[in-house]
Amino acid sequence: MNGDGQPIRFSLTGGERHDMTQAETLLKDLSPQYVIADKGYDSDPLREQIRDQGAKPVIPSRLGHRKRRHDRVRYKLRNVVERFINRVKHYRRVATRYDKTDSNYFGFVYLASLATSLN
Numbered sequence: 001m002n003g004d005g006q007p008i009r010f011s012l013t014g015g016e017r018h019d020m021t022q023a024e025t026l027l028k029d030l031s032p033q034y035v036i037a038d039k040g041y042d043s044d045p046l047r048e049q050i051r052d053q054g055a056k057p058v059i060p061s062r063l064g065h066r067k068r069r070h071d072r073v074r075y076k077l078r079n080v081v082e083r084f085i086n087r088v089k090h091y092r093r094v095a096t097r098y099d100k101t102d103s104n105y106f107g108f109v110y111l112a113s114l115a116t117s118l119n
Helices: 020-027 044-052 074-088 092-096 102-118
Strands: 034-035 054-058
Touching: 020 044, 034 074, 034 092, 044 054, 092 102
Parallel strands: 034 054
Antiparallel strands: none
8 A cells, every 4th residue: 555545566365375475575666665564464574675675664563572663653554454455345246256266356356446546
């Protein structure tokens, strides 16, 4: 997502896979100032990649891991992503995944994203 709450890039995975597996792919070739993510993305390799790209990670520490400081004010902006996902899931076809092929489903995700970004 950019600062205006519009998606920049998508990656489709199986429903049982964790989103963390796609973090590196989604960040590749981008030059953000900040990368805001929830505790599930707290890993040293991801933080290192973010810093190598010239950005600051805004990711709180997971329980049981080393405590790290993060920008609490910027972290509150993470809700922009959550609101976007909620709006896209109002499209029944996205929420229930009626499409049998990845390309058809992905196409409708793009279409739903475009429609929600215009509102």
